[in-house]
Amino acid sequence: MDAARPVALHALVPEAAGLETPVALHGWLDFRPAANPDMLQPRAAQATLALGQGAFVQADGSILWLRNAHAAVRADLDSSDGQAPHLDLTDMAAAFQAERDAPGDRDVTLAAHGRLEANDLLHPRHVSATLDAVIPRLDFATILQAWPYGVAKGARAWISRNITQGTGERLTAHVGVAGNDGWQHLRVTDVAGGMDAHGLDIHWLRPVPPMHGVDGHLTFDDPTSLSITFEHGYQEVQRDGHHVGRTGEGRLTAGQGSMRIEHLDQRFQTGDITVRMAGDLADAVALLDEKRLNLLARHPFPFTNPSGRTEVELRVTLPLRNKVAIDDVTLDAHARETDIHLGNAVMGRSVDHGNIVVSASTQGLTASGTLLLGGVPSRARYSMDFARNPAVHVTEQGHLTAHLTPQTAEGARIPASRFFGGSAAVDVDYGKRSDDTARIALALDMKDADVHIPIWHKPAGRPGNASVVIDMAAGHLSGVHDLVADGPDLDVRGHTEVHDGTVDALAIDRFRIGRSAGRARVRLPRNARDPYQVTVRASAVDLSPLLHGRHQPGGAPEPAPEPKKAGYHLPSAASGRVDGAPGQSWSVDLATPVLYYDDGRTLSDVTARLVNNGVRLTSLDFAMRGPSPATVTVRPDAGGRRLSARVDDTGALLGATGVMSHIDGGVGTLEGRFDDRQPSAPFAGTLSVGPFVMRDAPGMLRLVNDLSVFGWFDGQSASDFPVDHLAVPLRFQDGVLHIDDGEVGNRSVGATVQGHVDLDHDALDLNGTLTPAFAVNALPGRLPGVGRLFSPERGGGVLSATYTVTGPIAGPKLHVNPLSVLLPGIFRKMVE
Template identity: 45%
Template sequence: MAGDIPLLDFATLGAYWPAGAARGARTWVTRNITAGMAHDLHVTAGLASTAGWGAMRLLTLGGGVAGSDLDLHWLRPIPPIRGVDATLTFDGPDALSIAFTHGVQTVDRTGRNVDATGTGRIAVGDGHMRITGLMVKDQMGDISTTLHGNVRDVLALLAEPRLNLLSRHPLSFSHPSGRADLALHLVLPLNAHVRVDELHLDGHADLAQVHLGNVVLGRALEGGRLAIDATTDGLGLRGTGVLGGVPSTLRYDMDFRSDPGIRVRETAQLRAHVTPEVAERAGFAVAQRFSGAADLDVGYDRYADGTGQVRLDLDLDDAALTIPVWSKARGQAARASARIGLADGRLASVEAIHAAGPDLLIDGRANVAGGTARNLILRGFRVGRSRGDATIGVPAGPRDAVRVAIDAPVLDLSPLLAPDPAADHGTDPVPQGRAAAGYHLPVAASGRVHGPPGRSWLIDASVRTLLYAKQAALTGVHAHLEDNGVRLTRMRFAMAGPSPASAILTPESDGRHLWASVQDLGLMLRGLDVTTQFEGGRTVLQGVFDDRQPSAPFAGVLTIDPMTLHKAPGAVRLANDASIYGWMQAPKGPDFLIQRVSLPLTFRDGTLHIHDGVLNNASLGVTLEGPLDLDHGRMDLRGTIVPAFAVNTIPGHMPGVGRLMSPEKGGGLLAATFVVSGAMNAPALKVNPFSIFLPGVLRRLVQ
């Protein structure tokens, strides 16, 4: 028996298809092809009966029908493929084959773990579907198709609950995007409730221009080229991309099986070859600090109980590094590693922090609370000449301070105080003379503001030996320092040697008040290897930083009480002995006693200016004023030498005429003028001895 219908609407096909003829095929077709046009319908059927017309049975069924612009429900409740062109072929009374092409698969993105809402559209290429079991209650479907679309929409389709794939095993990545070409083969019962063991899937996807968020510790993958293979047992991903600015190779596997004996559910590995060029593109200003290459390995495992682990390993053997506190040459072995624990995707622990290399050994861990690292704890670190323990507080937010506590037998700060060998001065020329004679004052101390505020920090340090140069050290150092990201705001400092000394910096309403004291300046200068010519001298510096001004200028007074100058110049001893009192009181030998030094001073923009400074004993005095340009290492000081100081200064204190008798504050009626100028490491001294014959204000005529 045969029949033909040239053209009809698929929605009306049931009216032309007898209910008793090929009942299974009729039911599936009329229920799942709900729109479109049918044409060239041709059906052949073979019937047989051994008991008359009432017992006729369908033995064979052939032919088929072509369709265009169809809505094909291939697996309800997944939305249908719309606008598809298809050819249906009857393969006997129990099977139906559908070849289709040129359709659009819509997909609901909401709740599909792709961080998007709305409806996605996936282009459907050539595909084939075979339905068997049309004569029984439940049919089987064998579906093969190709899909082309956005990675986000393809992953949303694979997360459809009907497929029991990514809906049960969501990927850890976020905000996926890119281009995907997917070949999918699916075999499953076409009923409403499918067990996982009844579903058989085999898919392969090629992805390009991929973005995946939160691949490793919040870092995103950009420009990825990935290949994905998926079955009902698991999913595997291989490819390359740029992770956090670093070109990387990735491998990722997820196990879908429900076997309780399987402990690891997800595993991933990332490998990156880091060069200076790669580091610069990733946003790290390595400049001349890094050459060669480093290899980074990141491993990840997620377990069945929801916990996970990230392993970090950095191979620095082929890298040359120069940072202020440590350096290594290319070819020297060095490695760094850490292990990070996760619980339900949140940070749970940081353990086994380890770094080893030439003059380098660090072991530590972090305290974690509420999914956030609170403190980094390093026990027994060794970096260069430094060794000790440290705790570093990790700020919870951008406005929170970094807190550092150090307890060290030895702490070497000399690399931080010496010129940085890796610093690039190409865009900041060094002024003439500065390299040899400049005395740079740290920004945190000077108060000068450069750019926007940085990270605030707080340091507590207890150091038995603090090395500030190759062969020079302070001992018994205890310090508390606070910086608000712009300047040092609070300080308490004390040390035992070379001489006991202390300093306090306190913020007040009119600025930061500084008080600093050195018990024995001579001992300090000898211990710091500055000079051995001084002995004694209790020194106090006190003043105020005016933080109302951008440069935070300092105004204060430096005072020094009795101090002896050894091997004093002959001219100084001669001037001292010019008075009978000075000759009688002078120390024996080539020494000179200074009873008091008072130097009112200001500091602004790298220049220290002395105002009306006085150095004196009972028989000789010196006045001093002028600038010292610390940034450029130059000075221009002027003053007077006042013999018979105790008597000679009396006219300067007379009411009304004191400034005429002694124009310099603390000066005398008779005094010799001098100038100290030039480079600070080689100043030139010029004394005008004839000025002593011009009393009072007349001295200004020969200056």
């Protein structure tokens, strides 16, 4: 039969209905006598089948474009020798077009042979068949053109859908079928074979981006599974939407790996994937965050902007269906991360230059290694529990140990490097629970550190510890407690007050720092306009370390005390001078029975409230009982601030503070005003001191006093000089006190004073006049109109001696010019 159209025979052979190609059939049939002498029985047959160019429409509607095919079949039907009838496919070859009218160089060629055995070819019960085929080369993009529907149907569907690019070489396939109930119930009993593949694009879990450029070997393991071993290639990664701080496409280089697809005879398959990958950490995180994998859905990646190199050995077993739950996935991953960066790792600090080993499964994750946390060398370990547990339990745990030195603190921009030498160890313990609460415990071991903050010093080698516990809820701060600091002359206990995830106040329940002891509270600002508010209630406060620094950094022995620097510098905060941009406003409320301002000097029963607007001190209320009752107030005034001060015993205050030791008594007042319209905020006011006595007065001053009859009746010691009044108009600016037309004296002696006092450099430069018999001598100078002729100085007299006072404040030198007393009035001024 030549050039027949099998489609015309579909009524007799239904399977030929889809075959639209010319067919040529040639053969012979051998008969032998049957048991019935009138009949012949077929003994053997042979046929050669040839198909021309055409198409075969398969049961699923797909089309095989056939260029040509031929097959030789021999049938042995005689079972008299004990062998079952069988049919041998001895020679088969076919060429399939990649698509209709495609050129021949793209054809897929097939060579095959096989055997069919049956106990009866017409009415069989036991049937078995095998087919072996070889395809030298195929293109995975058009693999359906060479893979008939119904042959390894599951493998055909998965491969055609998920391996979309690449070439295969020397595909070998072995298929076995068998049945015990005739032709209608045959089943595939054996599938084997494989091929080498190059340049594959494998969609291993759509819509996860595919692996590209994979070289490997595909093996048909059995009728329901296939395996792919591969190397080379890379995994495409889409970074968008995966919270890695980058967009666009990334890639992970694929090393050796394998993929096994099981349950090919079912609707959904199972994938078992083992692969080694290397590349950027951000790409690895983006891959694990793919929704189809669902690995990070329950525990999202907690860091920002990951980067660095990662090498991963990954095994994933999961169902290959559209929706995958985390409980359906089995994960076993091991990774080595090198030189990584993780943003927002601990309290806003980043991890840099991390070298970490990670192991992960669907049950949990562990990680450990070395890193820089905020610039500080650290060692860390971390674990995460992925298991479902209805009870509240710990889901994350971490521990970090850091080594802090002045150099590492400086590199981490921690403002502590100038306050210690040596080293300190920092331990951080972290735990998070399934109810979204977390706790961070920080501990600082300062034994090997030499700490030298202004109010406390601990040499290296002596124990010193500090710790605090921080609670979090839903990612927000919920509490800070168990604030503890211990060490030599150090005992601090405290906590914080938290509202809406923000620390409102720091409460120091008790403190003992050197000679200071008490309790304190610091209320923190809510915004830039709010002030820091500090309240201190103490049994003693020691400010001497702030006023006289004595500690040497680096743990070195303390040198011999340096001579006390001269000067009485007034801080800018007190003077009101503007230095730099405005800062945060603050207030301090202090009450203590004892305030140390030097090693052996104290103020008693001190209360103080200070308010600073971030530029200067705007308000002050100060009071004390000893060494003399005193008050100081500062109040805002138009364009400035008004100061008012009173001291009940000026001599006691000057003596106790070491300024002057030879003054007794005297009620002192200071009234004046700061002019805040000028950057230096100069002060102008008047200092007044009531009756007081100057002990061990200079001889010249006593001599002038004795020239007056009033001095004979004062009843003072021969070395004392009584003063009835002191009134000094003064101006203060840039550390210098300027005095104009000051008056001081008693009935016997009057004096004028002018000049300046340089507080910063502890230098007096004053001059004036001494007027004996002041009560009488000064009268002509007060005459209207002509008084300046008799006394050119305010508060002077007709006969007065000029003097100068120079030198340090605590020990000045007085020089009197006695000859000037011989020149009355205006003549004295002319010859000065």
